[in-house]
Amino acid sequence: MRHQQEKNPDVPTALPKREEIDSAYIWRLEDIYPSIDEWEKDFDGLEKLLPRFQAYQGCLLESAATLLDGIRLMENAEIIMGKLYAYAVMKSHEDTSKEFYQALADRVGYLLTKLTAAISFYTPEILSGGKGVIDGFLGQSEDLKQYAFFFENILRMAPHTLTPSEEELLARSGEVARGPENIFSLFTNADMVFPEVFDEDGNTIELSEERYTRLIRSQDRQVRREAYEGLFGTYSKYRNSLAAMYSSSVKGDLFYAMSRKYGSCLEAALDSDHIPLSVYDSVVDTVRFNLKPLHEYVALRKEILNVPELCMYDLYVPLANEIKKNITYEEALAMVVKGLEPLGEEYISVLKHGFEAGWIDVYENQGKRKGAYSWGSYGTHPYVLLNYNGTIQDVFTIAHEMGHAIHTWYSHGHQPFIYADYTIFLAEVASTTNEALLLDHLLESSLDRQSRLYLLNYSLEQIRTTVYRQAMFADFERQVHNMAEAGEPLTAERLSALWHGLNVTYYGPEISVDAHIDIEWARIPHFYTAFYVYKYVTGYAAATSLSQRIVGDGIAARKSYLDFLKQGGAAYSIDILKNAGVDMATPQPLQDTLNLFKEKLGELKDLL
Template sequence: MQKAKQRSEIAQQDKWRIEDIYATDEAWEADYNECIRRAKEKCAYQGRLAESALILYQALKESDEADLLVEHVYVYAFMKYYEDTANAVYQEMSGRAQAAVTKLSEKYAFLTPEILAIDQKKMQEYLNSDTIALYRHALEDILEKKEHALSEKEERLLAMAGQVTASPNEIFSKFNNADVKFGTILDEDGNEVELTNGRYSVFMESNDRSVRENAFKALYRQYGNYKNTLAATYYANVKQACFYAKARKYDSTLQMYLSGSFIPEKVYHNLIETVHKNLDKMHAYVSLRKQVLGVDELHFYDIYAPMVSDITMKIPYEEAKDIALKALAPLGEEYLSKVKEGFESGWVDVYENTGKRTGAFSWGTYGVHPYVFLNYTDTLNDVFTLVHEMGHAMHTYYSNANQPYPYAGYRIFVAEVASTCNEALLMQYLLKNCTDLSEKKYLMNHYFEQFKGTLFRQTMFAEFEMITHKMAEDGEVLSAQALCDVYRKLNEEYFGEDMVIDDEIALEWSRIPHFYTPFYVYQYATGYSAAIAIASKIFKGDEKTLKGYKQFLSGGCSMHPIDLLKLCGIDMESPQVIQEALDVFGELLEEWD
């Protein structure tokens, strides 16, 4: 039986260089202890912010210094934990890091209420002074949310609750990454192979239908066995979101989470409404897939099977890096040189190992290069994942290099634009340089998958979140049956009459990690739509768009997301951007026909 490798069996050059944050665990321990020491000391500026602009500046500066220190502590501990989620040492360290974040949050919880209590005339004088120039934009953002701020004691209580309200996410992570086991299945060659979350996506792209079906049923059998526990965990996460929304006087959890990035709710509703108006395109795609695969019934274990079965693109990691560099060439030599540096200097953790967290992401901490986390398995999809996460990493690099710490971190809303723009450039590069008809169909099949997975599926996820959060807000209990009923109905709507709605797919909500970061996933769909527009112009050599895009990458959170995207000529408050992306999908369907 082929088992996943142990962490110690992975080659050093295929692991991220986490020692660039801390050379040793002992160095981490020293900074952790410093965080705890600082947390115990009362801030000398507490109760004094109305004295002068200088006092306010010094208080904000001290808070930022503490934030940066605990950010290093937190990121290192969790990156080590994600390497092997069963490792007890890093389970404990990540828990301690979470506690340190909470303690420092409590210490500086006075800042926002004190700032909001400053006399309006005096605050305007502060904002006009050079002393406070660094924090002017941040302060204006705080003042804009004045109606949702609480008293100092209330803010402190909410900060203290942070560690408790993070528990549903932590419980799900430990279950999904360390505890749940799916057993073994037979692969295409008849070998008994352990089924993991990482391998599941590979099996779902198999040309052997029995392999796909067995993997699908084995995976969901286990989630079904724990559906009540997983429903309670998801419901707990929704309830903590409702708690914060009610405490802060928001009308809904949706409003609260979108307000964090100053996103109008109509952006969310525009996405869902525009996709609903174009579900005929998704239904046409499902019909096409059924026809091309030549099956009497199309099941959910058929939805990832390649529609061109005589081509299998096996792309080793070294080749993937070369393809990535060629595809990203339109972004310029400066951009490429940093991507190369990332490949060669320990930014990337490449392969799956036992206990390693599933999926892929980019992360890091200010003052250290960004990192990319992969579970690379030599598929074309993995090449797209590589350029996607490098897009995040480069966004982080440019923002960190061009912004001071208070504005380096970009908002979630724009995070997916940089990553998906890279994916769009890769697809256009591959299609342009493809001369074989079968290979071109293979690539078009992958393009279909991007639209289906990123625009349609993530919008369906977004609608599921909107519905279930509203149910909880209205006092309904989110039982396993209730969640399965909502999810089944959405699949019926999105996939249409030509898709068999397997009982197992109603459980898919129970395995989606992003649902534990409420109202995050819609940004994949909006980001994808914006990225399609930006990448198309850059690929054609539009220098104005490229210049605006570099400004966008360098902007961090120094501007609101909606305004940052306008630098690239994109207006997300209009449904037009979503519609134009869906039109590209429609044209792709016509080209295949």
């Protein structure tokens, strides 16, 4: 049993306050709005602009010129809304306990609902004209031709588009629909309090989601266990409330799917990206068919750790010492730059610019939103939120999030607003390509056995957590929504039992699946964006193919990849990837990735 040691005064026991963070490591949201007054000015301007949409309702298809003017008005409003929304929400994420910015985010959320309602007649009116009318207008106006794909995408949705009044009603329900996610975010980020635990040096520290990520990788098994039980024990205390939040979100998915006459929630979610159901089914089925290598890896992990019973809190500890601990942020940036050199000078110059130009919010502070993401709006540079802790995993997170950011930078820079945003299906490709290239670089430059052991283990962990684990998440989501569609209750007990069974199936007989892990579903924020997580799997598979082409084919593959980044949403996602050389309509890219897992597992065994 560990005895409490005297606290080291040099070790912080509580998270720093926001104002204690050096401004050099804080993103520059003033690049969007220099002051709250400027934000308020745009907010008021957009509110006053909304009534102008009424002039187009019922007569949007009066002429090609009217349609063009109406779309341009919509674009202008959405560009302003993008800036307002991004600024307010990112400010609220700096410290979720500050009511002023929470109120700002609430206000812009309500304004977004009003804007969505104001333009809700566009789609049904365009559909009322049909392909013939739209094609006629395109022939009359050169300026309208750039919207040809926009119209095509709308016209294909005809079976699932309602009357103008019904569309307005659904649009007005948007703020209510966002309620479960907003409640979950505030509850888990601002209100949930985790216990104090011991770190590796015996210091008592306040547990947080970000610190858990570090502690669960500790070589000290008792540190791992205490962090694991502290985190999941806290979530378990609120399991019924968390189940109610998630159940409400799923019921919202069901409401919208039924309202739009889809056969299922899954079909509704995939149709927005024009992805066939077979792609989702193939992800789950292909991974389930290839569970044997994962079971072998789990058995090897048990052997290497030399434990009589492998526990869930043993899954993340590296099987070899980290390459370097306590990596400074500046060192991490240099590592990322070196690893991404195969992408060429142009890409690297954008990367360095992002590092230097206030794109990134680096360190954790009290109340800051957990995790990491990239965000922004049209007409401004991208932003990246980190919670940097100095681990090699954090270095990969920088590469990952900058992949998103530079994808946005290229997309926004080369596409008009209407096509500037890429789909979520494509979102994880660029980020994961960066991780794959960084990993390749580190493996090639690591000659000593210990470093190669660590990196091979890291490679296996990437595929385990991004492919196997996210496929399990996708499996869970599909089953949960099937339960809801069948009218079955989504109680904490039922959700936890399903989660427990999936962990047993995916990880195999060599691990002890204890009761603490049963509540893990309750801490996954992506579940509030239904059927998002499978895209991590498809994105990883596509990125594996693209990174191998970039390294192997050089200049031609690099050009093809940069062209992919510039496409935004100017075509269907499946087609954009196919043009880049990856056909996700087949299971082959995913199967290649799972074969890579087996290959790396063999290399790891050979080194032992």
